[in-house]
């Protein structure tokens with residue numbers, strides 16, 4: 001198999017559970033980690049429970065790893081303290097361990113919320129300045145910058161995949177535009193891990209939906225071509241073609257409902 005050991009963080013989460021079996025062909029051993037219980041290790045698996053905010057534990061977690069799929073952390077707008085621990089301190093701990101252990105390739109589950117303050121009439125690409133829509137989005141921008149620094153300084157290659165909405169089905173009209181199917185996610189990860197050179201790449205994780213907010217031309221070297229589309233769910237949201245700015249910030253800006261929820265200081 002191409003890798004000896006892939007580390008998957010966030011393995012107990014929605015995407016982690018989806019990926020668990022599907023990444024097995026890529027490595028002899030998949031090391032599954034989360035703060036929460038991921039259940040017992042199966043064949044070809046190792047389980048390490050770990051808080052990303054714990055520096056020593058993260059260093060131990062990385063031992064023997066040659067590629068990382070980083071899906072752990074707070075995945076939505078939340079009190080800043082939690083975001084700071086998991087997504088900011090956690091990210092710093094992770095990259096220091098990645099550097100110390102000689103990991104060569106990382107995929108970071110970034111988010112469309114790095115760009116949530118662009119308008120729904122904008123077409124956003126990877127070179128445009130980040131415009132996060134809350135502290136969660138800011139923490140993902142931090143992750144993108146930190147991984148850029150570790151590439152420039154040490155040559156550690158990272159693909160920051162700005163995931164749209166990866167759920168079994170779109171839950172609202174916005175998700176008709178941001179939908180990413182499970183198969184397309186797996187393919188984006190496969191391309192990110194196996195493309196010859198990725199340097200530091202920012203890519204958009206989105207299926208081939210009819211309406212588009214993101215231009216992926218800056219990440220074509222990954223070779224990722226989405227096969228699915230939200231059109232299969234058109235019956236659920238027949239009016240989504242009319243998704244247009246109105247007197248409602250959750251419609252004016254790409255971040256949708258996230259615009260209303262932060263920042264949360266407690």
Ligand code: NAI
Nearest residue numbers: 010012013014015035051052072073075086109163165166
């Ligand atoms: P999730 O919330 O279901 O899973 C995240 C996992 O991280 C959880 O199992 C949680 O226990 C773990 N975690 C949280 N704090 C931690 C800590 N301090 N130490 C160790 N583990 C910790 O989220 P989901 O949907 O599976 O997303 C996975 C990743 O993808 C997240 O980083 C999220 O920001 C990103 N993403 C997901 C999108 C989606 O559509 N599902 C869209 C954009 C980004």
Ligand code: 15L
Nearest residue numbers: 075076111112113164165178
């Ligand atoms: C995200 O970044 C979140 O992790 C996910 O739960 C969804 O809210 C998604 O963005 C989205 O924008 O739909």
